[in-house]
Amino acid sequence: MTGPLGSIGELRAELDAGDVSSVELVERALARAAAVDDRLNAFLGLRVEGARADAARSDERRARGEVRSPLDGIPVAIKDNMVMQGEPTTCASRILEGFVSPYSSTLVEKLEAAGAVVIGRTNMDEFAMGSSTEHSIAGPTHNPWDLSRASGGSSGGSAAVVAAGIVPGAFGSDTGGSIRQPACFCGVVGMKPTYGRVSRWGLVAFASSLDQIGAFARSAAEVAVLLEAVSGHDPRDSTSAPEVVPAWSRGLDGDVSGLTLGLPREYAAVDGIDPAVSDRVGEAVAELERAGATVREVSLPHAHTAVATYYLIATAEASSNLARYDGVRYGRRVETGAGLTDMYLRSRSEGFGGEVKRRILLGTYVLSAGYYDAYYRKAQQVRTLLRQDFETAFQSCDALVTPTSPEVAFALGSRTEDPLRMYLSDVFTVSANLAGLPGISLPCGFAEDLPVGLQVLGPPLEEGRLLRIADAYQRRTDFHTLRPPEST
Amino acid sequence: MADLSREEVERIAALARLALTDAEADRAATELAAILGYVELLQSVDTEGVAPTQHVLSLATPVRDDAAVASIEPELAVANAPERSGTAFVVPKVIEGEEAG
Numbered sequence: 001m002t003g004p005l006g007s008i009g010e011l012r013a014e015l016d017a018g019d020v021s022s023v024e025l026v027e028r029a030l031a032r033a034a035a036v037d038d039r040l041n042a043f044l045g046l047r048v049e050g051a052r053a054d055a056a057r058s059d060e061r062r063a064r065g066e067v068r069s070p071l072d073g074i075p076v077a078i079k080d081n082m083v084m085q086g087e088p089t090t091c092a093s094r095i096l097e098g099f100v101s102p103y104s105s106t107l108v109e110k111l112e113a114a115g116a117v118v119i120g121r122t123n124m125d126e127f128a129m130g131s132s133t134e135h136s137i138a139g140p141t142h143n144p145w146d147l148s149r150a151s152g153g154s155s156g157g158s159a160a161v162v163a164a165g166i167v168p169g170a171f172g173s174d175t176g177g178s179i180r181q182p183a184c185f186c187g188v189v190g191m192k193p194t195y196g197r198v199s200r201w202g203l204v205a206f207a208s209s210l211d212q213i214g215a216f217a218r219s220a221a222e223v224a225v226l227l228e229a230v231s232g233h234d235p236r237d238s239t240s241a242p243e244v245v246p247a248w249s250r251g252l253d254g255d256v257s258g259l260t261l262g263l264p265r266e267y268a269a270v271d272g273i274d275p276a277v278s279d280r281v282g283e284a285v286a287e288l289e290r291a292g293a294t295v296r297e298v299s300l301p302h303a304h305t306a307v308a309t310y311y312l313i314a315t316a317e318a319s320s321n322l323a324r325y326d327g328v329r330y331g332r333r334v335e336t337g338a339g340l341t342d343m344y345l346r347s348r349s350e351g352f353g354g355e356v357k358r359r360i361l362l363g364t365y366v367l368s369a370g371y372y373d374a375y376y377r378k379a380q381q382v383r384t385l386l387r388q389d390f391e392t393a394f395q396s397c398d399a400l401v402t403p404t405s406p407e408v409a410f411a412l413g414s415r416t417e418d419p420l421r422m423y424l425s426d427v428f429t430v431s432a433n434l435a436g437l438p439g440i441s442l443p444c445g446f447a448e449d450l451p452v453g454l455q456v457l458g459p460p461l462e463e464g465r466l467l468r469i470a471d472a473y474q475r476r477t478d479f480h481t482l483r484p485p486e487s488t
Numbered sequence: 489m490a491d492l493s494r495e496e497v498e499r500i501a502a503l504a505r506l507a508l509t510d511a512e513a514d515r516a517a518t519e520l521a522a523i524l525g526y527v528e529l530l531q532s533v534d535t536e537g538v539a540p541t542q543h544v545l546s547l548a549t550p551v552r553d554d555a556a557v558a559s560i561e562p563e564l565a566v567a568n569a570p571e572r573s574g575t576a577f578v579v580p581k582v583i584e585g586e587e588a589g
Contacts, residue, residue, distance in 0.1 A: 102564040195544050209543055238550050239543070308527040319504060326505075328577050330568035340580045345507040357506055361497070361516055362523060364504040378530050380540030385533065387541060420522050436544030460544075 002028075002035035004165020004483060008074055008222045011168060015062065015073050022055035022062070022073030022117060029075040029119050032166045042141045042151070042160040044080045045088055046120040051075065054117045061115065070225050070249075072115030077161050077170040080121035081128055081204040082213070084108045091204050092136035093126045095325050095332045095351025105202020106234045107171060107213055114229040122157030122170060126353045127322065128178055128206045130154050131422050132415060135355040140412050143185060144484035145450055149409035152182030155216070159186035162216045163484055169217045169226045175206050176310050177404075177429025179214045180441035184404035184453025187443045189470065189480065190216045191223050194460045195436035196241030198227070199234030207317035208239070210310075210433040218480050220442060220470035224249040227463065241461070248464045252471040257292030259469065261285065261456075262397030266303035270427055273406040276447030281403045284444035284454045284473065288401070291472050298397055300389040303431070305382050310430035311423055312366050312379035318356075319363025325351060358419060387435045394459045399469060402428045404441040404453030428455055438463045442470045443479040451479075492521045 005011065005028060014020040030048060037043050058073035067073075083089045083101035085108075090096045104112075111118060125135040133141040133156025141156040143149040144163045151160045155172025159182035162170050172179040174192035183190025191214045198213040205211060215226035228248055234240040263285065268278075289295055327333035327347030334346035352360070366375035393400060405425060415422045432439040437457050444454035454473070458466045474480050497517045501508050508516060562575035571578040 099568050102560055102567055235550075235552060239545060241545065242550075302533065305530055305533055308530050311523065312527055312530075323505075327570060328579055329566075331570070333570035335580060337580070340582045341505075343580050344505040348505050349507040352506070354512075357508075357512075358516065358519060360504045360506065361500050362520055365500045365520065365524075368500065368503060374531075375527070377540055378533075378535060379527075380542060381535035381538040382530055382533050383541040384538050385535070387544065419519055420526055423523075434541075434544075 002031045005029060005032060005075070005168055007218060008070070008168045008225055011074055012070055022058040023052065025073065026051050026055040026075050026117055026119060029167055033120070036164050036166065039147055040142050040144060040160050040164060041139055042123055042157040042164070043077070043120045044090060044092060044123050044138055044157070047087060047118055050087070051117050051119040058115050058117065067115070069114040069229060071111070071229050074116050074169070075119045075167045076111065076116045077120050077122050077158060077167050078108065078118055079124055079155050079158050079172045081124060081173060082107050082171065083202045083204070084118065088121070089204065090137070091127045092124045092138060093351065093353065093356070094137050095348070097332060099330055103202065106199035106236065107202065107230050110230045116229065119167060122155070122161055124157055125154035126356050127204070127318070128154040128173055128175055129318065129355050129359050131177065131181055131425055133157060133182070134412060134416055135353055137353065142412070143409045145187060146409065148411055149450065150185060150412050152185035152409065154178040156182045158216050159183050159188055159190060162186070162188045162218060165483065169215060169222060171213060171215055171226070171230070173203055173211055173213050174433065175210045176314060176433050177426045179216065180404050180429050180439055180453070180455060181426070183216055183441040184451065185409040187451030187479070187482070187484070188216055188218050189220055189223050189440065189442045190214065191227065191440040191463070191466070192432065192438065193227060193231060193463050194241060194438045196239050197231045197463070199237040199240050201234055201236040205321040207314040208321060209317060210314055212433070219474055220440065220467050221249060221252055223440070224252065224467045243461055246464050248467050251464045251468055253468070254472045254475045255292070256288060256469055256472045259399065259465070260294045260296060260397040261288060262296060262298035262393055262400045264300045264303060264393070264400060264402060265297050266300050267402050267428065270406055272424070273403065274408065274447060277403050277405070277407060277452050280445035280447060280452040281454055285401055287476055288469065288473060291476060296397060298393040298400065300393060300431070302382065302385045302389050306386060306431045306434060307424055307427055309379045309382045309386065310426070310434055311362070312375050313383065313434070315359045315363035316367050316376050317363070319360045319367060322356070322360055355419070383434050386431055390431070390435045390437060398458070399465060400457040402455045402457070404428060404455040408447050408450035408452060432457050436460055438466055440466045440470050442473065445479055492517045492524070
């Protein structure tokens with residue numbers, strides 16, 4: 001059978017009732033992948049034998065009455081920038097072709113401790129740099145709703161495998177919107193928790209002060225279960241938040257009365273926003289008002305500076321982080337006998353793709369002598385002002401509601417020739433990373449038969465509030481239950 | 489910010505250890521100039537006296553216990569090396585005019 005898999009809750013009920021085994025679920029996920037992924041190109045690698053073995057062990061635990069967690073035996077996927085011992089990690093880059101990780105990320109260790117079964121590594125923009133999953137050595141991931149459209153990025157593969165029902169849950173990373181925007185484009189829920197909530201140990205670094213792991217599923221309730229399993233303090237990540245992880249999934253009671261939602265007035269005036277997107281978001285806000293929430297306008301006076309600030313800080317950090325790919329300890333080496341510097345130049349130039357080189361160059365430029373204060377330090381100062389905007393806004397509201405993306409999924413190939421335009425499409429998502437805030441995107445209707453995403457942002461550590469708002473909306477609407485056309 | 493010169497692009501590329509073809513360098517000059525032109529908008533923001541944000545969490549630098557813990561096995565650490573000698577990484581000759589080895 002190759003139909004889409006059900007929700008985490010549905011699969012768990014089938015497992016608990018003895019109607020299905022984890023081994024059978026993994027076979028269904030693999031069969032579903034085999035049936036649809038030649039069109040989607042959402043996986044960079046399937047973990048067939050390892051997943052079967054993990055599933056068999058899950059079934060044995062279940063037979064002994066030793067079920068580890070609500071995820072025990074459930075198939076999931078991880079983005080190909082999260083390492084797993086003995087498995088390849090490529091970051092969709094030529095420079096990491098052939099790399100096999102000698103250790104596992106904290107994320108993978110926590111998934112294993114929960115009993116979840118990793119079935120594969122998902123496609124992404126190279127080193128997570130992009131908003132379309134087109135900058136991948138393996139080619140783009142196609143949007144399950146319309147194969148001629150982008151899946152979003154950089155975690156486009158993880159969004160697509162959930163939308164297509166290959167797995168009920170997947171993990172991605174979000175540096176400037178790389179979970180929320182593909183979730184929006186593919187019509188699923190994607191959440192980036194507070195900076196530091198999920199350990200970055202074993203997540204290949206892009207921009208370390210912005211990177212955060214999060215999860216995809218079709219409902220907020222499932223995202224809550226996934227994030228509970230992988231969040232928490234980790235002494236191996238010095239930026240890990242030393243905070244207790246609440247039982248988010250138990251706080252979902254559908255009640256948003258008493259909550260005040262802020263609508264940033266600056267976002268209404270963003271250039272290039274699709275009027276149909278504004279309409280759908282307006283309808284979602286009205287639905288939340290009917291559910292009991294209060295709505296008020298708020299101001300984020302520095303909103304117009306967010307994309308510029310983000311691209312300076314993210315590229316500066318990337319240029320530093322990607323200096324490690326030198327052809328010495330791992331990764332691609334190209335050598336012609338002309339010495340060490342020549343080896344560096346050739347290995348990096350042949351190993352990195354165009355977008356990665358562009359960002360390394362920009363980051364190197366803004367950190368270079370004579371430009372540091374004008375660009376990098378200036379951006380860090382504006383980052384402070386952006387954080388203060390949110391602190392002020394959250395004094396008069398509990399969460400902010402915005403579109404996730406100013407437009408629905410764009411056509412593949414339509415943006416790659418204009419990097420700046422691609423960057424500007426991140427206008428609603430980058431601020432949450434700059435301020436370290438949690439953010440969630442959930443489907444709130446359609447425009448041109450393509451999904452529209454609603455973004456909810458909250459104060460640091462208030463993931464539970466965002467999940468409650470998203471869940472309350474999903475109890476009153478059915479957009480998240482719709483599947484992409486069966487043709488995919 | 490005016491256009492970026494080819495020389496400037498080549499200087500940055502050398503710092504980043506990237507070798508660009510002529511076509512790549514021309515394209516990079518145009519694209520970087522467009523992006524740098526866009527980010528100029530930050531110069532109009534008054535940041536006098538504003539402390540820079542290096543990090544969103546205002547944590548003190550955490551320290552671990554001064555206790556020995558196992559780290560990765562040397563054999564595993566070099567397993568991905570393009571070239572190795574035992575448990576050492578091999579690099580091309582660094583100093584010109586001397587024989588390797």
